[in-house]
Amino acid sequence: xxxxSTTYNxxxxxxxxxxxxxxxxxxxxxxxxxxxxxxxxxxLTSATAWATTARADSQLLTxxxxxxxxxxxxWTEYRVGPYNPNNLFNYSEPLLANLVLQSANVTQASFTxxxxxxxxxxxAVNETDYAYVLESQMQPNTTYTIxxxxxxxxxxxxxxxxxxxxxxxTSVTPTNVQxxxxxxxxxxxxxxxxxxxTANANGILRSGNAIGFRVSxxxxxxxxxxxxxxxxx
Numbered sequence: 001x002x003x004x005s006t007t008y009n010x011x012x013x014x015x016x017x018x019x020x021x022x023x024x025x026x027x028x029x030x031x032x033x034x035x036x037x038x039x040x041x042x043x044l045t046s047a048t049a050w051a052t053t054a055r056a057d058s059q060l061l062t063x064x065x066x067x068x069x070x071x072x073x074x075w076t077e078y079r080v081g082p083y084n085p086n087n088l089f090n091y092s093e094p095l096l097a098n099l100v101l102q103s104a105n106v107t108q109a110s111f112t113x114x115x116x117x118x119x120x121x122x123x124a125v126n127e128t129d130y131a132y133v134l135e136s137q138m139q140p141n142t143t144y145t146i147x148x149x150x151x152x153x154x155x156x157x158x159x160x161x162x163x164x165x166x167x168x169x170t171s172v173t174p175t176n177v178q179x180x181x182x183x184x185x186x187x188x189x190x191x192x193x194x195x196x197x198t199a200n201a202n203g204i205l206r207s208g209n210a211i212g213f214r215v216s217x218x219x220x221x222x223x224x225x226x227x228x229x230x231x232x233x
Contacts, residue, residue, distance in 0.1 A: 028077075031056050031069040048079070050121075057137050087230040088144075088220040089202070090134045093118045100200040102131040105154040109214045116149060119216030122163070124153055126210035132166065132203040132219050140195050145226050146172070146202060147188035147219045149180065153212030158185035162213055167191045169198035171205055176226065184194040189225045 014130035031037060037051035044070075050056060056067045067078045091098035093097035095118050096108040102120075106129055109121035122129050138144065146165050151160045165187070172189045180186055206213055221227040 005098070010187045016077050028068055029056055029065045029156050031067060033069065033071045034073065041079055054137070060117045071128050085137050088135045088137050090232060092133075092218045092230070092232045093216050094120060094218065096120060096134055096163040100132040100134050100205075103129040105129055106131050106183075108215075111149075111151075111214065111216045112180060115152065117153060119149075119214050121153075122204070122212060123199050124210050124212030126208070128205070128207040130166070130203065130205045131215075132200060133199055135202050136219055138168065138193060138197045138220070139201070140193050140197055142222070143192045143224050144220050144222060145188055145190045145224060147186055147217075147221075147226055147229075148204065148215045149217035150185050150187050151183050151214045152216070155183050157183075158187060158213070160187055162209065163204050165214075166201060166203045166205050168193050169201035186226075186229075190227045194210060 029043040031043070031047045031051070031053055032046070032049040033051065033053070037049040038049050039055040041048040041050055043050040043056065049070075053067070053069060055214070069076050069078065075137070089227055093111070093116055096106070099106075099120070105123045105125065105127070107121045107123075109119045110170070111117055111119045120131055124215055130193070144167070146167050148165070150162070152162065157179070158177055160177045164171040165174055170191070172191045174189045176188045176189045178186045197228055202220060203218070217229055217231075
């Protein structure tokens with residue numbers, strides 16, 4: 001969410017003529033990581049600052065807003081750039097080396113469809129194969145939509161029965177399959193995290209069939225609506 005940051009030695013830069021905590025941006029939220037903040041606060045002033053930047057991330061800040069973070073007595077302003085669909089995968093078109101965990105027979109694959117580049121290949125073998133992609137910032141008790149682009153090796157239509165989407169350590173059956181172009185499909189499902197989140201346990205699980213396929217364009221976006229694809233990084 002950060003386009004750039006500026007560091008200051010005191011909070012005075014955020015003080016307006018009225019003496020209130022304010023800034024040129026429509027709204028500045030405050031985080032104090034070196035004592036005095038609480039994630040139970042509203043974050044609207046330095047006196048009611050949050051304690052962690054994770055709490056600021058969960059606020060889903062929009063363009064023009066800012067976060068003032070104090071660490072070690074120094075304030076840093078983080079200015080928020082244009083809103084994106086909040087893709088929480090850090091490597092949405094992964095190289096094999098970007099995977100957090102994968103089975104031995106998952107390999108690197110190239111994509112040329114729809115502007116995609118890298119991806120991974122699942123073999124046409126009746127075995128259990130999986131691939132988990134690095135993600136961040138998922139919150140407990142929150143609804144997300146997880147999606148990927150998929151192409152079957154036999155050029156047949158993708159039905160959504162080829163694999164499960166892994167979501168916070170749970171297997172989720174795809175509920176939405178959209179033809180993009182040629183043999184490329186976008187496959188998605190919506191699910192809600194529990195009271196705790198299993199980090200980096202999101203991706204693809206294939207079991208019980210011998211269908212080979214390539215996948216790329218991983219995305220987790222907030223809410224129950226599938227958002228336009230945003231490539232990361």
